[in-house]
């Protein structure tokens with residue numbers, strides 16, 4: 474993996490799901506102003522945990538301002554941004570595999586998962602292409618040595634196995650995007666585990682409908698509490714699991730920063746980590762959370 478240009482402190486920001494106004498508000502709360510050299514931003518960096526985009530119709534207008542903002546923060550080394558399953562799926566939707574076939578099938582359900590993004594960029598436009606190209610450049614995981622980050626699941630064996638498919642910056646090599654959506658290719662399962670989390674097969678009578686109406690025959694595993702996953706030496710930060718209530722660590726070593734900012738006036742959450750001085754005994758449970766003020770519902 475290529476060497477990261479790090480500062481002293483990191484803020485891991487949960488799944489934004491196109492809520493740009495909540496991000497603006499959160500950056501005020503932590504006094505992070507990349508344009509002001511007196512702001513604490515000079516010693517700090519943000520880590521977006523993935524899932525910048527969403528389907529909610531009332532956030533169409535926030536997609537482009539959010540994407541432009543995050544891209545410029547990444548370019549200026551004020552931030553890192555991980556690939557989330559929503560960006561991953563959007564890439565598959567926009568990737569053609571020969572004659573009218575798409576890496577991710579153009580079903581209504583697959584469209585509905587990111588139709589606000591498609592509407593915001595205008596599907597098939599140059600703007601659409603530009604953001605798909607940027608999504609493809611995002612890393613699948615980041616190792617900051619004192620702390621690690623990934624969208625859904627840090628699985629050491631899967632990470633070792635996926636490395637040959639990755640560029641030095643941990644983005645997927647251009648030649649392998651079709652394989653990532655091919656269920657018969659090992660890359661499909663590797664990506665599913667890292668970006669969507671491991672699942673287990675349910676008995677037929679326990680199948681359920683998810684929030685999009687799709688019948689699910691598999692259930693997400695709480696991998697951080699599963700003995701099959703060896704406890705990491707350093708803390709791991711994830712998003713993806715849409716928690717509720719007051720932010721707290723999932724375990725001694727795993728923090729999730731996704732508190733469902735997509736919905737209503739739920740806050741956008743971030744968690745702070747100190748890199749200097751690097752504390753090797755760092756426990757995830759010691760790190761403070763910050764969250765955007767609850768926004769008044771716009772009439």
Ligand SMILES: [Mn+2]
Pocket residue numbers: 488524557558559624712713714
């Ligand atoms: Mn997700």
